[in-house]
Amino acid sequence: xxxxxxxxxxxxxxxxxxxxxxxxxxxxxxxxxxxxxxxxxxxxxxxxxxxxxxxxxxxxxxxxxxxxxxxxxxxxxxxxxxxxxxxxxxxxxxxxxxxxxxxxxxxxxxxxxxxxxxxxxxxxxxxxxxxxxxxxxxxxxxxxxxxxxxxxxxxxxxxxxxxxxxxxxxxxxxxxxxxxxxxxxxxxxxxxxxxxxxxxxxxxxxxxxxxxxxxxxxxxxxxxxxxxxxxxxxxxxxxxxxxxxxxxxxxxxxxxxxxxxxxxxxxxxxxxxxxxxxxxxxxxxxxxxxxxxxxxxxxxxxxxxxxxxxxxxxxxxxxxxxxxxxxxxxxxxxxxxxxxxxxxxxxxxxxxxxxxxxxxxxxxxxxxxxxxxxxxxxxxxxxxxxxxxxxxxxxxxxxxxxxxxxxxxxxxxxxxxxxxxxxxxxxxxxxxxxxxxxxxxxxxxxxxxxxxxxxxxxxxxxxxxxxxxx
Numbered sequence: 001x002x003x004x005x006x007x008x009x010x011x012x013x014x015x016x017x018x019x020x021x022x023x024x025x026x027x028x029x030x031x032x033x034x035x036x037x038x039x040x041x042x043x044x045x046x047x048x049x050x051x052x053x054x055x056x057x058x059x060x061x062x063x064x065x066x067x068x069x070x071x072x073x074x075x076x077x078x079x080x081x082x083x084x085x086x087x088x089x090x091x092x093x094x095x096x097x098x099x100x101x102x103x104x105x106x107x108x109x110x111x112x113x114x115x116x117x118x119x120x121x122x123x124x125x126x127x128x129x130x131x132x133x134x135x136x137x138x139x140x141x142x143x144x145x146x147x148x149x150x151x152x153x154x155x156x157x158x159x160x161x162x163x164x165x166x167x168x169x170x171x172x173x174x175x176x177x178x179x180x181x182x183x184x185x186x187x188x189x190x191x192x193x194x195x196x197x198x199x200x201x202x203x204x205x206x207x208x209x210x211x212x213x214x215x216x217x218x219x220x221x222x223x224x225x226x227x228x229x230x231x232x233x234x235x236x237x238x239x240x241x242x243x244x245x246x247x248x249x250x251x252x253x254x255x256x257x258x259x260x261x262x263x264x265x266x267x268x269x270x271x272x273x274x275x276x277x278x279x280x281x282x283x284x285x286x287x288x289x290x291x292x293x294x295x296x297x298x299x300x301x302x303x304x305x306x307x308x309x310x311x312x313x314x315x316x317x318x319x320x321x322x323x324x325x326x327x328x329x330x331x332x333x334x335x336x337x338x339x340x341x342x343x344x345x346x347x348x349x350x351x352x353x354x355x356x357x358x359x360x361x362x363x364x365x366x367x368x369x370x371x372x373x374x375x376x377x378x379x380x381x382x383x384x385x386x387x388x389x390x391x392x393x394x395x396x397x398x399x400x401x402x403x404x405x406x407x408x409x410x411x412x413x414x415x416x417x418x419x420x421x422x423x424x425x426x427x428x429x430x431x432x433x434x435x436x437x438x439x440x441x442x443x444x445x446x447x448x449x450x451x452x453x454x455x456x457x458x459x460x461x462x463x464x465x466x467x468x469x470x
Contacts (some may be wrong), residue, residue, distance in 0.1 A: 006039040010047035017047065025050060025064055050274050086440070132419035134156040142249075143224040144231045147267030152224065154271040157278060160221075162210055168233035168299075169328055170377055172443040175300040182208070192380070193406035211238065212394075215247040222281055224274075226265045228372035229254030236299065239284060239292035248284040252277050255320055264371060288317035293449055295321060298447040304329065307445060308464040324391060327370070331444055332457040335465055339433035342373065342381050347392060347428045350418050357382055358414050379404040379413055385424070390437040392424030 007014045020026045026046065029037040053063055071334050139159025141152050147162040171188035174181065186201035194200065214221050223238055225231040235253065254277065257263045266274065284292075295318070298306035311325035330341030337344070342364065349363030363376050365371045386393040386401025394400060396417035402408050426432040434440075435454055442449050449455060456465040 001039045001041075003037055003039065006043055006047070007190040009044045011051065020047070020050065023060060023064060025060070027069065030330070031249075046347055062381050063193075087283070097278075114373045137219070139220045139222065140210070141210065141222050141224060142233055143266065144163070144226070145267065148224060148265070148269075148274075151267070151269065155275050156271075157275065162207065164207065164234045164238060166204070166234065166237070167230065167374070167377060168445075169229050169331070169372065170380075170443075172446070172448070173300050174443075174446040175297070175302070177206070181300075184410045208241065211241060212245060215242060215245040215249070218247070221247075221249035222252060223249050224252045224266055224277075226253070226264065227320035227324070228340075228370040230372040231265075231421075232318075232321055233299070235318075236292050236296040239289055240296040243289040243293045248286070248289060250281045250283050251288075252281045253320065275343070285317060291315050291317050291321075296323070299325075300330075301446050304332070304444060304464060307447075308457075312462050323370070324372075326462065327372070328444065329457040330459050331442075332449065332455050333433075333435050333440065335456050335458050337429040337432070338436065338440075338456075339427065340381070341459065342378065343385060343434065344428070346378070346382055346385065347420060347424055350393065351420055351425070351428060355418050356414065356429055357416055357418065359417065369416065376405050376410075379410075382418075384438070385434075388438055391408070391421055392422055392427055392434065392437070393418055394421055395419075 001009075003014055003017060007017050010017075017026070021028070026043065029039050029043070032038055050060075050063060054060070058066075061450050078295055121344045132182070137158070137160045139157070141157070141161045142164055143149050143152060143161065145165055152161045166185060166189075170185050171192075174184060178183060182204045183201060186204060188202050189195065190197035203405075211221070221242075223235065225235045228355070231253075238249070254266070257269060257273065260268070295310045295315075298310050301307065307325060308329060311329055312321065313321055314319050327341065330367050333340065334344070339347070345367045346360055347365040349360040352363065354360040354363040357379055358375070360382065361375050364373070364378060382393060383401045383404040385391065386395075388400070391400055396419055401416065401418075402413060405413050420428070423432060423437060427434055427437065435451065438453055440449055440454060446457075447453075447455060450465070454467050455465075460464060
């Protein structure tokens with residue numbers, strides 16, 4: 001075949017074929033006595049294969065590298081599998097990044113702000129080209145996240161809304177100066193797939209700055225939080241910052257709502273329902289600010305002894321704090337099985353018939369007195385239980401669990417079929433220890449829990465057990 005016929009049959013143009021030859025993808029063709037290049041059906045098939053490989057995401061450089069490796073390898077199919085697996089990892093990372101982008105865009109679209117001049121959402125920040133608000137409102141609402149935040153923007157209360165947005169029950173919260181603490185949080189969140197470290201750090205710093213500026217300018221600052229662990233830790237953070245300014249914000253902190261016997265949080269209330277809470281706001285007392293600052297320091301300490309003290313005594317100024325901190329301490333390994341509270345609930349849910357990650361998440365939520373955990377953080381706990389040879393969970397076909405979203409495709413993860421391993425069943429019965437089986441490397445506030453520093457919490461006796469010295 002002549003070059004034009006080959007190009008037509010392969011669906012490429014002649015210049016593309018020539019380019020492939022120059023790149024070394026195609027072998028040098030035979031020539032006729034008159035000097036014309038001659039090609040065969042094998043060339044057509046090879047060109048089609050190259051185009052199909054490009055269509056699934058491989059670059060020409062990657063294809064060329066594979067061909068070189070295949071020529072050198074005694075098992076070219078194995079070489080291809082290795083490269084395909086690496087490509088799948090790259091695609092999964094790209095999908096995860098796109099899903100994070102979609103979630104962020106969805107939050108911006110859902111914002112109900114009426115003025116870009118003082119709104120704190122991403123769209124307003126971009127519209128102002130990264131500048132701070134051009135007109136400062138007289139009222140700043142601070143709440144736990146975008147769900148409650150967007151509903152607050154729909155009320156007749158006015159003002160700007162600032163979601164605090166940090167899952168302080170996960171990852172390190174050490175006793176460092178504020179700027180270093182924010183860097184630590186941004187690095188942790190970035191490593192878990194929640195965005196670029198610098199972008200996360202900028203967002204946390206901007207959030208702090210908006211609160212401190214509002215307090216410095218004597219604006220009315222109202223904190224809207226609920227009773228669960230996620231909110232109570234954020235409340236400590238905000239109140240401890242306010243304490244450094246010598247200013248007291250107003251508080252709306254609730255654990256129930258009339259007509260909602262299974263109240264789960266502010267995010268489920270309508271704008272009119274949120275407005276009914278407005279008259280009940282009260283200014284944080286000096287005692288509340290001091291208590292929050294002390295409890296915040298206890299959370300960030302390198303040992304959880306002071307935290308356990310706060311968890312086992314009531315605080316009239318912060319009535320939901322002690323139960324929330326007890327739930328946080330449940331994330332330490334238990335004495336009998338080494339499982340955290342979340343892990344034990346997860347294994348029980350799967351053992352009880354919840355054979356997919358979403359079903360297990362719903363089952364665990366039902367077992368919580370005050371649900372606080374988002375599905376992505378829960379999937380992270382599932383994934384940790386499903387790794388290694390002595391894993392406690394696995395897929396229905398006997399393979400380990402993949403990394404959790406957003407480090408992997410959330411839809412793929414949600415479709416997994418789960419089952420307990422025999423080791424998982426033994427651990428759930430208290431016949432094996434999760435820490436001994438899987439090791440441990442996690443933070444509870446400022447306490448780094450490792451095999452050499454395994455603090456444990458007895459939820460029945462409300463007792464903290466120090467690391468054993470072996």
